[in-house]
Amino acid sequence: MIDNGAMQRFRRTVHAAAWAAVLGNALLVVVWATTGGGTFWPKWVILSSALLVGAGWWIEAVDRSPRARALFRGRGLALHAGLSALLGLFMIGVWLCSGLGYFWPAWVIFALGLAVVVHAALLRSVRDGELQERVEELTVSRAGAVDAAEAQLRRIERDLHDGAQARLVALGMNLGLAEQQLGKDPERAAEHLADARAAASEALKELRDLARGIHPPILADRGLGPAIGALASHAAVPVSVDVELAGRPPAAVETAAYFVAAEALANALKHADAARIDVDVHERGDDLVVRVLDDGRGGASEENGGLHGLRQRVEALDGSLRIASPAGGPTVIEAVLPCAR
C-alpha cells in the first residue's frame, strides 16, 4: 500500500513530468520544422514520453478509484494489467511509427496478456483459500448460534412450564373450588378467590421477568444507554455507565451488546465480590465496543455457561469476545461487534 504523503508526491511528479513532456516535445517539433522537416524523427521521443506519463497516470488512477481497486482486488493486479496494456499500446505505436509491415507486436501483447492471466489465477487461488477459512469460521459460529438459540428456547420452555403454566393451573383450580363453594360456603369461596388472585399475580410477575430476559422493553423503546442504566440502577454495587453512540446500532447488535453488559454485570455481582463496576459502550470505527470492568476477585471463566453463551451470541454476529480475569482481579470483559450500517 502506498501511503498518502508518498502518493501525493508521486502525483505531483507525474503532473510535472507530463508538462515537461509536452513542452519538450513541442520544442523538438519546432527544431524538426526549422531544420527542414524530412523524416518526422520526434515521433520516437513523443512515443517514449507518452509511455512514461501514461504509466504514471494509470498508477495514480488505480490508487484514486475504489471501484478500480475492487475490480482488480488490491492494486497489484490492476497496476500489472494497466501497465501491460500501456506497453502493448506502445508496441503498436512503435509498429505504426516504423512504417507498418509485419505485425510483430502481436507476440509481445500475447506474452503480456499471458502474464496478467497467470497473475489473476494465482490471486484467485489465494482468495479461495481465504474463503475456505472464512467458511470454516462461519460454520463453527453458526453452529454455536444455533446451540445458543436452542439452549435459550429450552430454558424458556422450562421457565414457562415450572412458572407461569403451573400458576395458571393453580389459578384455574382455585376458581373451580370457589365456584363449587359459592352457594355452600361463601367465606371459603372468598379464600379460594384470594388464592386465585395471588396465583395470577405470581404468573404475571414470572412472565414479566421472562419477557425481560428475552428482550427488555426499555431496550426497544429507548436504546442501549437507558436500558443499561436500568440494569445498573437495580445493582447493589455502584455501577458507572458510559454509553457514547452517535445513533442506534442495528437491532441484533444492540441486543447482543445489551446482553453482554447484562451477563457481565450479573457475573460481577454474583461471583466477583466487586466494590465497583464500570460499563463502557462506544464506537470504534465501524465496530461497537462493550467493555465491563470490575475490581472484584477475578477468576471468571467460560466454564460458566453464561459467558460461553455470550461468546456464541457475539461470534454469531461476527464479533469477538475477550475475557481477562486473572486470580485476584480485575476482570475485563470486552465484546467487539461489527456494525457497518
Place this chain on the structure above:
Amino acid sequence: MRAVIAEDLALLRDGLTRLLRDNGIEVVDAVDNGDALVHAVLRDEPDIAIVDIRLPPTFRDEGLRAAIELRERRPQTAVLIVSQYVEQAYARELLADGRGGVGYLLKDRVMDVDAFVDAVRRVAEGGTALDPEVVANFVGRGHDRLERLTPREREVLALMAEGRSNASIADALVLTVGAVEKHVASILQKLQLPPSEDTHRRVLAVLAYLEETG
C-alpha cells in the same frame, strides 16, 4: 368523575371500562392509540386519562409520550400510566414536571379492584400513585442511607413514596392514623426532609432523597 382509556388490546380495554363503570367512574371514551388519546382528551376534557405505555403503531412507548404531551397541553387532566412492566426511568420522566395528578402502575394492580380504584381517584384528584415495584427500585438504591430508619419506618417510607395519604398508610399497615403521623414525622426528621401536607410533594421529596448519589 370522567375518564378516557387508551389501551390497544380490546380484552383489557373492555375489562377496564367495565371495572371503572362498576365503581362509579364514567368512561367517556376508550381509544387504542396515542394520537386518538390526545384528540379524545382535548375534546372531552376528562378528569383522568388511563394510558397503556405500549400502543400502536410502533408498540414502544407511544402511550408514555402521549401522556407527557397531554401533561403539557391539558394540565387539568390527570394521567395514570398502566403497563406490563415498570421502568424507573419512565417514572422519572412522568414526575419531571413536578406536578401532581400522575400515576404509574403495573397492570397487575387491577386485580386488587379497591386499591386500583382508590389509586385512580387519588390521581384524578391531583395526587400520586407509584407502583410498589417502582418504589422498591428507588428504595433499593438508597438502601445504605436508610439504615438509620427502623424496619417499620422503612415500610411507611415506601408507602409514602407510592403517594399514599397517612390514612391510607394506616389502613395498609393496620395502624392508627396517629401512629402513622408519628412515624412520618420521625422519618422526615431523620432524613432531614421538609414536612408537607401535600402527598405529591412528599413523594418528590422522598424520591429525590433516594436518587441522590453518594
